[in-house]
Amino acid sequence: MTTTAEADSRATGDPAVDNVLYADHITIKFGGLVAVNDVSFTIPPRAVISLIGPNGAGKTTFFNVITGLYEPTEGTVFLDGEDITAIKPHVRAAMGLARTFQNIRLFGLMTAEENVMVAMYPHLKAGIITTILRTPGQRREEREARDSARELLQYVGIGRTEGELARNLSYGDQRRLEIARALALRPKVLLLDEPTAGMNPQESSQFNEFVYRVRDDRGISVLLIEHDMSVIMKISERITVLDRGAMIAEGTPDDIRNNQTVIEAYLGKTGTREGRRHK
């Protein structure tokens, strides 16, 4: 389980402290169905990590445990050494866990700028009374929030769209806006759920550079869920593969590329035509 990024960090031996995020022996059951079975997972600081697996492997379920939509049946989730297993999603978001959605979930009838400003909620202080009175402090705060929202839009490359309703943006721009909105939370970990879905090859190759830029500029870790192998193989420092709720492999892209179990999971066990056709 040792990766380069992990070895670089000042190891204390406790995975909860060494890593930004540590999911410790997570099991999730829905009734009798085991969606995720005893999966442990770490995200070291400043790492770009991917979670892959065939459809129904439990990726999204696992993702939802990290973001707090589901509570795991067993296991613990640590963010920066703190146990967040029982903490509500919005508190986790404020603590530095930001995500995007597989099928874009922007606030369609709000402008791009407002979308980003919504995610600043935990960092703004104005209450009902100061907002109604529009005190100098509240006005300053709003102005600063607006400015940094515009900076973020600029940063993700949709600088002139601040006044546009989110639903009117093009597909690619909506994806970018989702990332800008997530970054407004000032996250420690950025979770991207199939970020290149619907992007053309050129866009997705630019996306690689973008992810590294975000990581380096902000010093955050990035976790991706992806189907697109070409993206995953180029971008990830470490890949974790899930299949039928269990972790079947973990390692560098090269390890994964040559891992027999992974190939079987993706393409059918014996590699017969029948098995492959169904994957």
Place this chain on the structure above:
Amino acid sequence: MATPTLSRPTSTPSKGPRLSGNTVWALGYVAVIIGLFLLYQLLLPNLVDSVNSVFYSWLPVSTINECLMWAIMALGLNVVVGYAGLLDLGYVAFWALGGYTAGWLMAAPFNWEWDFSLMSAVTTPGTHINFWLVCIIAGCLCALLGIIIGAPTLRLRGDYLALVTLGFGEVITQFFKNSNDIAGLNVANGDGGISIIDPIGTGPFVVVGVPQKLLNNTADNVYKILVLGLLVGFCLFVSLRIREGRLGRAWLAIREDELAASMMGVPLVKAKLSAYAVGAFFGGIGGVANASAITGAVSPSGFDFGKSVLVLLMVVLGGMGNVWGVMIGAFLLSWLNSAGLTQIGVQIDDWFGTSLAGTLPRYNYIILGVLLVLMMLFRREGLIPEKRTKALMNTPNRTEMEALGADITEAEEESEAIAASDAAQDAEIAASAELNPVIAEQDERERNESDR
């Protein structure tokens, strides 16, 4: 209010064109209120009867006051329904509690002997607290009730919340119906209700010729336009200001996508509760205004489910989320209910010799229902819609359309691929996954095996 979103100037961060649109509307509102006051106070009494009787019959002063009172209610419900997107079918509960607060603090309900007077013009026995203070107290009490009711129920979504609020509205009415014996205690006189509730005292304004108390006679009623206009102005101001800030954005986000909002750090229950509390605060003020300035009494029969629906209609007809639309919706519907239908009946009788004047007002809910159906058919977004809702109703969602197209092509490609699947194609698909060296190897191994 045609303000194209694209042209929002970048140089003025805090004042977009939307705000200046609001300023125009606000100035217009002030002008209308002062205009109405001057018209009824100074101009009409000096005109010939044939002219001023038209005004007095089509738009009596009492109707204006009622319209203003309903505007307060509609603005309050607009915060809950229009801003935060929480369907509340029991809004009448806050109106009732506001009214009864006025009953408790501005009257002598239980043959009280004591004489407590706080900045009030009334000196008879009973509790008599200043109208403005009671407005604040009732508002706070309703906000508190809103939070108590909301804390368990606001975790529910959509339809379930609507049902619970519907039940809650009924519970409050029943409570006041049976309030003559709550565990042996007379809380609010039961069916009889509380009367007479103090009129609005005018305090220092007596010096400038305003009557000491604003009673329900034509002369004093005119001053109520100013008082109620001020209350509506307060609600407008709060509605508009709160919309622009952190909380307003959180409400909009919740209305758009609850799950995404919570993932972006918006505490759902807290944000919804504050929407509920602000709405309830307005409802309390509306209740006091109604009890003190319009009816002068409260009784449970006035707080039926129909009133909740009426307020909701005002919000929906006017244009959910847009305070100016909601105002117009409130004015239109309460005018129809109060003087409009009767007068339309009288007019039709005049022209055609029918006798509708007495019956038309009785069919008010049928007429409002037809109006609503027509609105939903031809102008779903309301009379003066919020720009966002208008976009929703009138233009297709770009992503949805594109995604739909993409889905269709993707599915077609997939099924074609499956139909024409053979070894070569399998290899191609594998190649797209960048696993081809291994697959090719495996394929070869397999073929060798089968050959053997």
